[in-house]
Amino acid sequence: MxxxxxxxxxxxxxxxxxxxxxxxxxxxxxxxxxxxxxxxxxxxxxxxxxxxxxxxxxxxxxxxxxQFSQGSLQFTENALDLAVTGTGFFATVPDIDNRDFSYTRAGAFKLNSDNFVVNSNGDHLLGFPVNTDGTSASVALSTTEPVTIPDSSGSPSATSEVSLTMNLPAGEEAVDPALFDPD
Structure with missing residues (x-):
């Protein structure tokens, strides 16, 4: 024995x-x-x-x-490389219409041909819907949607008015405004 x-x-x-x-x-x-x-x-x-x-x-x-202790964060050249600090996971789905959730801590994402954020397996990253002021509209997993990056952000418009507030050093010598040349 x-x-x-x-x-x-x-x-x-x-x-x-x-x-x-x-x-x-x-x-x-x-x-x-x-x-x-x-x-x-x-x-x-x-x-x-x-x-x-x-x-x-x-x-x-x-x-x-x-063990889910916090690992070290490493900066990369890819703007879509994300990290979770603390507890939590990224939620992904294999297809846009699929609700078969997978959870991962790996945040190496990229854009696919339809501008959806996907991982190396092609799984779509899910995000919560947001209000127009940027706050989260819901925190229920059932309301998540695949994250997409639009290829345009709207039509540009000319600036019509600018408001500027500055603080200049008080100890500097005064400059003659007649010497200012905007060109």
């Missing part, structure tokens, strides 16, 4: 090593969250054995748990 107890320890150490190796292999994977192997003691009791002398039957891997 003690041989099986020792084997459980070797098996648990192997699972811990596998978990650490996976963390190292994915160290530069966008949005990757490390895992931690969690273990528990194995005890067995028979009706005829005394409970005070039982030493245990080894160890068992209870769970390989993901």
């Amino acid at each position: 003690s041989f099986n107890i020792a084997l459980s320890g070797v098996s648990a150490a192997q699972r811990d090593l596998d978990t650490t190796a996976n963390n190292i292999a994915n160290v530069n994977t966008v949005g990757f969250k490390e895992s931690r192997a969690e273990f528990g003691d194995v005890y067995a009791q028979s009706l005829l054995a005394g409970g005070k002398t039982k030493v245990g039957d080894g160890v068992l891997t209870q769970e390989v748990a993901q």
